[in-house]
Amino acid sequence: MRVLRGRVPDRDADRERTAAMLTRTAETGESAIRVWTPARVVAFGRRDARAEGYDRARDAAEARGFPTVERSVGGRAVAYTGTTVAFAHAVPVDGRDGIDARYDAATETVLDALRGLGVDARPGEPPASFCPGAHSIQSDGKLVGIAQRVRQDAALVSGIVVVADEAEIAAVLTPVYEALDVAFDPASVGSVAGAGGPADPVRVARVVESAFVGDRDHEVLEVA
Numbered sequence: 574m575r576v577l578r579g580r581v582p583d584r585d586a587d588r589e590r591t592a593a594m595l596t597r598t599a600e601t602g603e604s605a606i607r608v609w610t611p612a613r614v615v616a617f618g619r620r621d622a623r624a625e626g627y628d629r630a631r632d633a634a635e636a637r638g639f640p641t642v643e644r645s646v647g648g649r650a651v652a653y654t655g656t657t658v659a660f661a662h663a664v665p666v667d668g669r670d671g672i673d674a675r676y677d678a679a680t681e682t683v684l685d686a687l688r689g690l691g692v693d694a695r696p697g698e699p700p701a702s703f704c705p706g707a708h709s710i711q712s713d714g715k716l717v718g719i720a721q722r723v724r725q726d727a728a729l730v731s732g733i734v735v736v737a738d739e740a741e742i743a744a745v746l747t748p749v750y751e752a753l754d755v756a757f758d759p760a761s762v763g764s765v766a767g768a769g770g771p772a773d774p775v776r777v778a779r780v781v782e783s784a785f786v787g788d789r790d791h792e793v794l795e796v797a
Contacts, residue, residue, distance in 0.1 A: 574792075576607075576791050576793045577794055577796050578607075604663060608778045611653045612653070615642075615745060616644045617631070622643050633751075650746060658734040658777050665727055678730075683732070686783070687712070694711065698761070702758070703715065703746050717734050718733055746762070
């Protein structure tokens with residue numbers, strides 16, 4: 574397994590590192606994991622980009638100091654404050670079978686990591702959560718959302734872990750979701766720190782990374 578660490582200051586170049594990781598997995602059949610803290614941003618999904626209030630939602634995020642991007646995987650808008658951990662697990666596949674199994678495996682992996690950090694987490698999410706979806710993890714609020722992008726030869730199982738800054742995330746997503754006309758309860762946002770775990774994103778990232786690597790032989794590389 575290849576383990577990629579770090580981030581590139583330029584957001585587009587940083588996203589390209591993850592795309593290249595997926596392409597390499599498709600070409601070589603070798604899985605890879607990247608766990609990092611993206612720069613401050615609100616990332617919108619494809620459904621958001623088609624919504625009537627999309628321009629207002631982007632303006633609302635940028636007015637609160639959050640640059641905006643569109644992402645190719647996932648559902649509704651998510652906010653990264655600079656302490657929010659992202660993970661992306663690239664695995665070889667043959668066709669589109671195994672989607673549910675990959676979701677289940679990723680959920681259990683992240684649950685194990687959170688429990689190792691002292692967080693009593695469980696699957697699911699509160700009503701009116703950010704980026705609502707069936708593949709979420711909660712503990713005194715939503716902590717994790719998981720999505721999946723599938724090609725014929727490789728899949729990217731990715732997600733976010735809210736480490737801290739839940740109040741700031743709720744504050745920026747409230748007007749964003751209002752503009753998109755999507756139900757959102759600011760109180761539904763949780764965090765690892767708020768659930769009794771550490772507020773250190775580096776520590777959280779390393780524990781999540783270790784959970785995905787397990788006992789596999791691996792090579793650690795810097796993305797820069």
